[in-house]
Amino acid sequence: MNIIQKEIIIEQKQRGFHIVTEEILRQIPEIKDITKGTAHIFIQHTSASLTINENADPEVRSDFEKHFNKLAPEIAPYYDHNSEGSDDMPAHLKSSILGSSVIVPVTRGEFNLGTWQGIYLCEHRNHGGRRRLIVTITGE
């Protein structure tokens, strides 16, 4: 059994949903040595999140952005936490609905995703900046 842990950076993205599978993989070449295991990918922020969804039609991602703006709207009359901008409280809500980590099986040195699956970085702020991830791969 082996464990690899690494801090990696995802470059700044526009508000919305972005496929980052390759941007992550480029930064963890050590995955090649893992025959079977899991990769835990964790975002160290509370206004951006990670999820797994369709890696093909870009309209899926833009529909995600529109739908999550309905699920957690800006300027709801009952928000008290407004000091960091109208995009801040919805960003916190979206982060918890989607989650701060994904875990992907690793098989023969690669993410063992389904044919249509990709890892999304979900940027919920208008100006979110670079995002820091901690990747922990456990396996043999």
Next chain:
Amino acid sequence: MNIIQKEIIIEQKQRGFHIVTEEILRQIPEIKDITKGTAHIFIQHTSASLTINENADPEVRSDFEKHFNKLAPEIAPYYDHNSEGSDDMPAHLKSSILGSSVIVPVTRGEFNLGTWQGIYLCEHRNHGGRRRLIVTITGE
């Protein structure tokens, strides 16, 4: 430390929420050898998902189906991704709200779930077919 990884199949289910704890366990008898650890159960699809919830009253599962159809309705006026049917875009949204994996503690050869907990397969398509899961058990 030991790691067991296995691809298993969940037989086709109707659209809705289904308890699959036993259907999973039947396919991973190796769990008996793990004294303490975790089981990562991952679905390789983007229009079905996994969650943990009440394993008793079937009305909980039918209420889930009704409520998630409100949270991610069919034929929202702002969906652009319509080509695969009106149940497709809501299926993607529900998958990310609920998640593509659950992780369950394993103790003395069994899932260490609470008394009222079961693993749900959440089938979001009208005709979803069989679903492929990757189970990775890490422990000793």
Next chain:
Amino acid sequence: MNIIQKEIIIEQKQRGFHIVTEEILRQIPEIKDITKGTAHIFIQHTSASLTINENADPEVRSDFEKHFNKLAPEIAPYYDHNSEGSDDMPAHLKSSILGSSVIVPVTRGEFNLGTWQGIYLCEHRNHGGRRRLIVTITGE
């Protein structure tokens, strides 16, 4: 590689969202021996949940309570599962939207959370009682 598994208790909380990072850490001093790994924190209940979000302004947590009461309201006309009180079915829904576990990277004997991140216990019942968690730390 080492694995530590422990059942811990979170004392009864009011309905709402509560930071429990320290209450968890106090009960797992063994984490000090883990240089790199992950901690899986699992709640054995279906009407309370765990998430990671902002650890500073308490208004974020009260806004969460208000917003989740909109996402899964009490006494929706289509709920059939009513026998355990009007807060019960929404509690099940919120639990699955937020999730029954969080996984946190562990680095040099500590949770490797971002500066603004804390672990929330999300108590969805009016009188939820003490909550049982299973913590599994895998690492070296």
